[in-house]
Amino acid sequence: MEKPWLSSYPKEIPHTISYDLKPLHQYLRDTALKYPKKKALHFMGKSLTFQEVLEKAERFAAYLQMLGIQKGDRVAIMLPNCPQGIIGYYGALLAGAIVVQTNPLYTERELEYQLKDAGAKAILCLDLLYPKVTNVKSHTALEHLIFTSIADFLPFPKNLLYPFIQKKQTKIVVNIVETDDIHLWKSAMTPGKLQEVPCNPAEDLALLQYTGGTTGFPKGVMLTHQNLVSNTVMGIYWLYNCVPGEEVVLGALPFFHVYGMTAVMNISIMQAYQMILIPKFDVEAMLKAIKKHKVTLFPGAPTMYIALLNHPKLQQYDISSVRACISGSAALPVEVQEQFEKITGGKLVEGYGLTESSPVTHSNFLWAKRVPGSIGVPWPNTDAKVISLETGEPLSVHEIGEIVVKGPQIMKGYWNRPEATAETLRDGWLHTGDVGYMDEEGFFYVVDRKKDMIVASGFNIYPREVEEVLYEHEKVREVVVVGIPDPYRGETVKAYVVLKEGVTCTIEEIDQYARKYLAAYKVPKVYEFRTELPKTMIGKILRRALIEEEIQKNKDEKLG
Template sequence: MTKEEKKVWLDLYPEEIPATIDYDEKPLHEFLIDTASRYPEKKALHFLGREMTYRDLLESSKKMASFLQSLGLEKGERVAIMLPNSPQSIIGYYGALMTGAIVVQTNPLYTERELEYQLKDSGATYMICLDMLFPRVKTVKNQTDLQHVIVTSMKDYLPFPKNVLYPFVQKKQGQHPGKIEQTENVHHWKQVLKQSGDGVKQVDIDPKEDLALLQYTGGTTGFPKGVMLTHLNLVANTQMSKAWLYKVKDGEGVTLGALPFFHVYGMTSVMNFSVMMGQKMILMPKFDPEEILKMIEKERPSLFPGAPTMYIGLLNHPKIKDYDLSSIEACISGSAPLPVEVQDQFETITGGKLVEGYGLTESSPVTHANFIWGDRVSGSIGVPWPDTDSKIFRTDTMEEAEVGEVGEIAVKGPQVMKGYWNRPEETEKVLKDGWLFTGDMGYMDERGYFYVVDRKKDMIIAGGYNIYPREVEEVLYEHEAVQEAAVVGVPDPYRGETVKAFLVLKESKTVSEEELDEFCRKHLAAYKVPRIYEFRDELPKTAVGKILRRKLAEEEKANQSEENAQ
């Protein structure tokens, strides 16, 4: 049997999706250069009322590249970008890539400790940040390799009169960036673009080998690791997106940019995809459900890549029915499991398609998805993308599992990372013979659809039984009072571990522990039913909206340690 015959999922592909793609072996930033030459006057982005064409976006990116080169930036140096979704985040990203630099996306929510760790680990020598974040950068700068910092403000791209009013809004919100003096090492964004030409020194880039990005993982196990993604990794995954979204026409359409670009999912599915396709991006600096609803009605985006908590946040907004959301045609949900209830409700309200996909930072990120237009299976992450192979391996023997048997999901394809930055031993643990071992437990059915049952490390073992938190969460999401749910294993003297559920209830809804217990017992085997419930106003999440089970588990362990010590 040939390798292609083993890929049973290819029989499911609609005729519009190719099994294999002829990838453009070119630097990632050439997407912007190509699109600006084809659609110079087309609007590239919309930012809080101000718009910018592809011609202007390219010109500004070239000016940024020229300025960085004038400071002495060499190919392979790292440029950290610590910005919310904004014109600056896109200009800085493509400008840095044009110089042959490696972009290090930095979460604006990072504490000084987290920031210092990432800057030290990456060895970043240049940084672009927001004025209100500059005090944090300044505090850690001397402990890092940073040489130059370019500082910008949100008001730099706001339209009149928002740009005039912005400092007063900052003050009202308790943000006091203060006056930042321009020095030989600290540069003001507006001055940089004003004084720079758009001449960029050509740099030879090997798309297969040269890194475009160091993307740090969330640190679910130990310290965050820098994932090395090449230009071709990111180009390939973006072109796979185009193949999957085959109804999206070149030079048409609008994408809602609510996913942060400092997360690889937002970077690929919104920024790189929109730039490649010549679409307009609606940039949302933060996720505010009411602002998102207003923006959908006003700007009429057709694509809305997101995370489950985003769709949940919109569905539970009291005024959702006051807005016209009918422009939404397609959404691929990633970063966390998509509850079936959420999928059904969102499709009913918008009339569009919402499907679950799957990926991880180490794969640029997407490897699997359901078909947007065509056959799909609720509760499944779908099938592998073009040129992507996937298998289930038994965790004890490392042999390939049978159809329907749970094991560790592994993937292989042109979007898979080169490895972890300066961590060869960690790389060897997850990259074996070209296969990326994901750490996620799942299975494949006879048709080739894949299912994630849970993170290998999140699995709960209670009384000798294996319990997957996602299965329990799916049931809890079906209860009419539950808005968000997270299930973790907590220490138990008798069972080893027991199941605890953390819940956020919908506004004006109530439910007792007894009612939840009764509800769960109707849908779950007795050993899977939560023994403890805790109600909260909110659950800890990553910037992209992924609920942090790990943090909840750590809190539980710390609480138990305190109790035992007393």
């Protein structure tokens, strides 16, 4: 059978789906028409209905057009999860612009690179970022800077107290004066006349989403309206037990990351789910939100679930309302999945995707057969296969090679990078760079990133396999495994370990445990205990940063 995974599909999920080929922003209009008074989002004590979100998005769109933003112009959004981020995103699309999602934690160098590469004409960002954004403006194509404050959407009296709290916490006093090119949120919210912009969903870009830049400079992934709509609709079918207008979603994944944008924001807008916005990763705030708002859906990253399970006050919070979680952005340790399901009674499954696929291509079923340790099966309308790393020929079941995928959610290409596009997209197949295999039933397994594979004394070692074993040690909270230079073996295995709070453990203990479950050549030769690991904003462990640290250490030792 060409697609063996289809026989595992429950009857509720069709093998192929059809969806209305319309612009992404039209779905906000549809939902606001159907559920005008329903709460769309809750943010630090204040709620907005779908009708209010649409009205504000249309005002923002009209304001952008008044500033001269035309179809195809790029508008950057540099915000944490807050109402302005959602309003700005859909407003920019309504104006005919292409959104460029930008991480608020970027340094000036990173920000300048992205804005320059995208050619963004306007940016919507937090007032706290005023110094950073104004410093880079002259080196970019930026014509307009629109500033907003967290206080703009806080209820009374929090909105009045916020500037004093901000000053105390950040030591930054922001006093922005409007000029021809500097604008405040309240001006952007004045009613204006919105010109309708024609959109071809199959061709017109909705988003430039930059890759993490783990290899070289970040690349702008061109995602069309159709890419984003199709992936969101696939997600809705996957969550077939969820009821339109009824679910409450925890918005802890940042929306400037493609997974948070699709799995939280776009699905919620399409299905009229209420989003509980969490502006920064704070475990106690997440626990309080789940308990208070009876959150039912919690898309997240493994580090979020790990942090929640290890929180000292976990027992004080009832989080049994959580029914479904799809974990993305990194491998989900089986141990974490089992513990989380035991505590919530809900389902937590691993999914898989890339920025280049809007982002989801595979997932385990939530309410049907699932295989812990696998990334699940391809979503409807999505094809996948494993090809030889040497020849590119398709491989049989259980043979390890590169996973390639195809479907309507696959990007149009990389922005202004035809060579990189040609290398990654071949005959419609996206070459993921991930190494894995498929079993007889069509469940896929990621062994590791092609570039993360460790070759020690001629043996191929996949970090994920070693990490899975170490995660099962009762004292280990987090672990990451990398290859470090070794004069004899070429490379050798090093494990960075973060212990659970309040426990003591020796390297010998961990090593003995690893030797029980791993072949000798896979056992780490070097261990290092850390109090924390370097991570991205979404909580993905930065393996590359640790490798670079090792390379630098080696250089210093040679010089020394």
